[in-house]
Amino acid sequence: xxxxxxxxxxxxxxxxxxxxxxxxxxxxxxxxxxxxxxxxxxxxxxxxxxxxxxxxxxxxxxxxxxxxxxxxxxxxxxxxxxxxxxxxxxxxxxxxxxxxxxxxxxxxxxxxxxxxxxxxxxxxxxxxxxxxxxxxxxxxxxxxxxxxxxxxxxxxxxxxxxxxxxxxxxxxxxxxxx
Numbered sequence: 001x002x003x004x005x006x007x008x009x010x011x012x013x014x015x016x017x018x019x020x021x022x023x024x025x026x027x028x029x030x031x032x033x034x035x036x037x038x039x040x041x042x043x044x045x046x047x048x049x050x051x052x053x054x055x056x057x058x059x060x061x062x063x064x065x066x067x068x069x070x071x072x073x074x075x076x077x078x079x080x081x082x083x084x085x086x087x088x089x090x091x092x093x094x095x096x097x098x099x100x101x102x103x104x105x106x107x108x109x110x111x112x113x114x115x116x117x118x119x120x121x122x123x124x125x126x127x128x129x130x131x132x133x134x135x136x137x138x139x140x141x142x143x144x145x146x147x148x149x150x151x152x153x154x155x156x157x158x159x160x161x162x163x164x165x166x167x168x169x170x171x172x173x174x175x176x177x178x
Contacts (some may be wrong), residue, residue, distance in 0.1 A: 008052065008053070009049070009052075011052070012048070012049050012052035012055075013049065015052075015061045015065075016045060016048050016049060016065065018061075018062075019048075019061055019062045019065040019066075020045070022062050022065075022066070022099060022106075023041070023044060023062070023065050023066060023069045023099075024041055025099065026066060026069055026095065026096065026099040027040055027041050027044065027069055027073065029095055029099075030073055030092055030095055031073070031076065036076070040072055040073065040076055041069075043072055044065070044068055044069045044072050047068050047072065048065050048068055051068065060100075060107060062100065062107060063100045066096055066099055066100050067096075069096070070092065070093070070096040073092055073096075074092065077092065108171075108174070109167065109171075112166070112167040112170040112171060113163065113167060115166075115170065116162075116163045116166035116167055116170070117163065119166065120159065120162070120163075123145075124155075124159050124162075126145070127141060127145065127152065127155060127156060127159065128156075128159060130144060130145075131156060138150075138152040138153045138156065139152075
């Protein structure tokens with residue numbers, strides 16, 4: 001396998017891993033049977049990875065993956081259309097669109113958070129890493145950084161407020177420019 005193919009496969013896998021919870025929630029919202037749902041989700045995952053070369057990087061990946069899932073769901077319902085408990089295609093399309101809109105908003109918020117975290121000073125970044133990447137409690141952070149647990153808790157509260165305000169500014173700026 002070439003280096004490009006390896007890189008492409010890693011990228012596809014990475015992006016699918018981020019999109020999978022949204023796609024899974026979408027599939028679960030329209031298919032009630034657990035076994036059928038799991039089988040369909042596996043089919044979607046295989047299709048997403050196999051057709052990754054056709055993905056347009058200028059478009060949201062989650063929306064593209066939801067489109068593939070939507071096609072699989074339509075095929076599934078075509079196979080089981082005699083069951084009175086299934087949704088019609090218009091309802092399935094509306095659910096797909098709703099998941100795509102929510103997913104894009106979540107992706108945008110994660111981008112804002114990433115930017116805002118990048119703007120933190122070194123000590124604040126270190127504290128966030130210890131708390132949220134390493135899952136340290138304030139007492140452990142305090143011991144590591146030579147602070148009291150109370151001062152760590154207050155600092156983390158200030159950092160969260162700072163991040164929330166930064167994300168709100170970015171969101172307001174984006175809304176004003178679109």
